[in-house]
Amino acid sequence: MDNSQRQSGAGLRVLLTLAGVVVVVAGLKAAATLLQPLLVSVFLAVLSLPLLNWLQSRRVPRALAVMLTFLSVLLVVTVLVTLVGGSVTGFSEAAPRYQQRLQVIVDSLTTWLQGRGVEIPREVTTEMINPGIVIKMAGDLFRLATSLLSKTVLILLLMVFILFEAAALPAKLTAAFGKGKDSDGWYSRIRVEIQRYLVIKTVISMATGVIVGLSLWILGIDFPLLWGLLAFMLNYIPQLGSVLAALPTVLLAIVQYGFGRAIAVVVIYTAVNMVLGNMVEPYFMGRRLGLSTLVVFLSMVFWGWVWGPLGMLLSVPLTMIVKIALENSGDFRWAGVLLDAQPPEPD
Numbered sequence: 001m002d003n004s005q006r007q008s009g010a011g012l013r014v015l016l017t018l019a020g021v022v023v024v025v026a027g028l029k030a031a032a033t034l035l036q037p038l039l040v041s042v043f044l045a046v047l048s049l050p051l052l053n054w055l056q057s058r059r060v061p062r063a064l065a066v067m068l069t070f071l072s073v074l075l076v077v078t079v080l081v082t083l084v085g086g087s088v089t090g091f092s093e094a095a096p097r098y099q100q101r102l103q104v105i106v107d108s109l110t111t112w113l114q115g116r117g118v119e120i121p122r123e124v125t126t127e128m129i130n131p132g133i134v135i136k137m138a139g140d141l142f143r144l145a146t147s148l149l150s151k152t153v154l155i156l157l158l159m160v161f162i163l164f165e166a167a168a169l170p171a172k173l174t175a176a177f178g179k180g181k182d183s184d185g186w187y188s189r190i191r192v193e194i195q196r197y198l199v200i201k202t203v204i205s206m207a208t209g210v211i212v213g214l215s216l217w218i219l220g221i222d223f224p225l226l227w228g229l230l231a232f233m234l235n236y237i238p239q240l241g242s243v244l245a246a247l248p249t250v251l252l253a254i255v256q257y258g259f260g261r262a263i264a265v266v267v268i269y270t271a272v273n274m275v276l277g278n279m280v281e282p283y284f285m286g287r288r289l290g291l292s293t294l295v296v297f298l299s300m301v302f303w304g305w306v307w308g309p310l311g312m313l314l315s316v317p318l319t320m321i322v323k324i325a326l327e328n329s330g331d332f333r334w335a336g337v338l339l340d341a342q343p344p345e346p347d
Contacts, residue, residue, distance in 0.1 A: 083225060
C-alpha cells in the first residue's frame with residue numbers, strides 16, 4: 001500500500017510539473033509584447049556587467065559607474081542606428097527588385113533543364129522553388145531589429161534599473177545569508193557562467209560580422225553592413241545560423257555577378273565558420289558550455305513559436321541560461337546533463 005501511494009504521489013508531481021510548464025509557456029506567449037523588451041534589456045545588462053564591475057573595482061561610486069556604463073551602451077546603440085538605419089531602408093526598397101531578378105534566373109534555369117530533357121512541373125518552380133522567400137526573411141529580420149531599436153528608450157531605461165539592482169545584489173545576498181555565502185553559492189555560479197557564455201559568444205559574433213561585412217564589401221556585394229549585422233545576429237544559433245546568414249547573401253551575389261562571385265561568398269562564410277565557430281569559440285567556451293544539435297534545433301523551433309523571430313534569434317542563449325541554471329540546481333541537474341552536447345566526464 002505504501003509503495004502504491006508513493007507511485008501515485010510521484011505521478012501527481014509529474015502531472016503538476018507538466019501543468020506548471022504549460023502555464024508558464026502560455027504566460028510567456030501571452031506577455032510577449034512586455035517580455036521581449038525586458039529580455040533585450042537583460043541581455044544588454046549582462047553584457048555590460050564586466051564594464052560595471054571594472055568601474056566599481058576602481059572605486060567609482062555605484063551610481064556613477066552605472067551611468068558611465070549606460071552612456072557607453074547608448075553610444076554603441078546610437079552608432080548602430082546611424083550606420084544601419086539607412087541601409088535597412090535601402091534594402092527594403094530594393095528587395096522586390098532582387099526577388100524579380102531571382103525569379104527570372106530560376107525560370108531561365110528551368111527552361112535550360114527542360115531543353116535537355118529534365119522535366120520540372122511549373123507548379124514546383126512557382127510554389128516550392130522560390131528563392132525570393134529567403135531575401136524576404138532577411139528583410140523581416142532587419143525590420144525586427146528596427147522595431148526593437150524603436151523601443152530604445154524603454155530598453156535602455158530597463159537596463160539602467162537592472163544594472164542598479166545587479167550592482168547592489170551581492171551586498172544584499174551577503175546581508176541576507178552571511179558573508180562568504182554568495183561567493184560559493186548558486187547565484188554566483190549561474191551569474192559567472194551565463195555572463196561568460198554571453199560575453200564570449202557576443203565577441204565571437206562581432207568578429208564574425210566584421211569579417212563577413214568587410215569581405216563582402218571587398219567583393220562588391222550590395223549592403224555589406226547589413227549582411228555583417230545579419231551574420232552577427234544569426235551567429236548566436238550554432239550550426240544553423242551560419243547557413244541562414246549565408247543564403248540571402250549568396251542569392252544576392254548570383255543576382256549581381258553570377259555564380260562565380262556566389263561561390264566566393266560561400267567560401268568566405270565557410271572559412272569564417274570553420275575558424276571562429278569550430279576552432280576559436282570551442283577553445284574559449286570549453287566543452288562544458290555546449291548544447292546537443294537536437295537541443296539547438298528544438299529550442300529554435302520552441303522559442304520561435306513562443307516569441308517569433310526574436311525568440312529564434314535568442315533561442316540558444318535562452319536555452320543555455322536554462323541549462324546552466326539546471327546544472328547548478330540539486331533537483332534538476334539531470335535535465336541540464338541531458339541538454340549537454342556530451343555526457344559528463346566521470347569523477
